Amino acid sequence: MENFDRQQVFAFFCASLLNALIPQIVSNASVFPPGFDVVKTSRGVTLYQKNAEYVQVIDLSKGASVKLLYGDITESGKSQGAYGGDDPQLQRQTLNQAWFNFHLSNQNAFCITNGQFFSDDTKPATNLAFPVKVNSKIISDGYAGESEYTTEKLKLEIWNDRADITAFNGKTSLYSSSAPNLIVGLKENADKLINKKVGRTFLGVKDGDANGNYETILIFNSRASTQAHAALTLRSFGADKVIMLDGGGSTQLLCQGESYVTSRRTIPQMIGAIAKP
Numbered sequence: 001m002e003n004f005d006r007q008q009v010f011a012f013f014c015a016s017l018l019n020a021l022i023p024q025i026v027s028n029a030s031v032f033p034p035g036f037d038v039v040k041t042s043r044g045v046t047l048y049q050k051n052a053e054y055v056q057v058i059d060l061s062k063g064a065s066v067k068l069l070y071g072d073i074t075e076s077g078k079s080q081g082a083y084g085g086d087d088p089q090l091q092r093q094t095l096n097q098a099w100f101n102f103h104l105s106n107q108n109a110f111c112i113t114n115g116q117f118f119s120d121d122t123k124p125a126t127n128l129a130f131p132v133k134v135n136s137k138i139i140s141d142g143y144a145g146e147s148e149y150t151t152e153k154l155k156l157e158i159w160n161d162r163a164d165i166t167a168f169n170g171k172t173s174l175y176s177s178s179a180p181n182l183i184v185g186l187k188e189n190a191d192k193l194i195n196k197k198v199g200r201t202f203l204g205v206k207d208g209d210a211n212g213n214y215e216t217i218l219i220f221n222s223r224a225s226t227q228a229h230a231a232l233t234l235r236s237f238g239a240d241k242v243i244m245l246d247g248g249g250s251t252q253l254l255c256q257g258e259s260y261v262t263s264r265r266t267i268p269q270m271i272g273a274i275a276k277p
Helices: 002-028 095-105 171-175 227-236
Strands: 037-042 045-050 053-059 065-070 073-075 089-091 109-114 132-134 137-140 153-158 163-167 181-186 198-206 216-225 241-244 253-255 258-261 269-274
Touching: 037 109, 045 109, 053 109, 053 227, 065 095, 065 132, 065 181, 095 109, 095 253, 095 269, 109 216, 153 241, 163 198, 163 241, 198 227, 216 227, 216 258, 216 269, 227 241
Parallel strands: none
Antiparallel strands: 037 045, 045 053, 053 216, 065 269, 073 089, 109 253, 109 269, 132 137, 132 181, 153 163, 153 181, 181 241, 198 216, 198 241, 253 258
């Protein structure tokens, strides 16, 4: 009888502990669409895969971060940019080269992918189509200005603890932004072979706790996707807004030294995800 009582007490204790932990386990669980599996994870960052599609989830509120990277400036293009700033020529790199440099300066580097549209994929250095701002400095105004996709541009602004995607309306929209990091891309329905399955790089932002701040950045990479499918996939992960960056042969993804989406094309500007230190 004494043994039976001890067993009952132990069972009651275990049940009470489990009941106390279940809400915390559920609240901390990652919710992701069916068919996707976790490939890699670290503090504040996770890479998911479904067939040849990949989604990074980067939670800025948990100490993870996103860096806008670029090759060496070979020509300054001073005051030649679309909005009166610079339009520099940036050295193009393989994604492996970019990863080596990124990881060398960030021991918690998680993934790196391609970023901004650019002018010429035949020369060793090239200029960017649209603006990029890094660490509070506008690296490039871009060359396109309002001559291309006049009403179809968006900007992704990144702060330490949040991000946002809003309409990009030219010079004022660029120079008045308080975000230390910014990249301009296109709306999801801008015509970049819109219905063709080609390489795609899309980003999204998510307000997971519904506090009005988009604390999570999502990055979609695929060897072959339509624009609608890329946007829909990000929304299935909870993205509230999405933006399209360079695709086609530029689309590439490398995480913790392992290539997932490969291309022989060298690129001038990249996006890096860093896990919480």
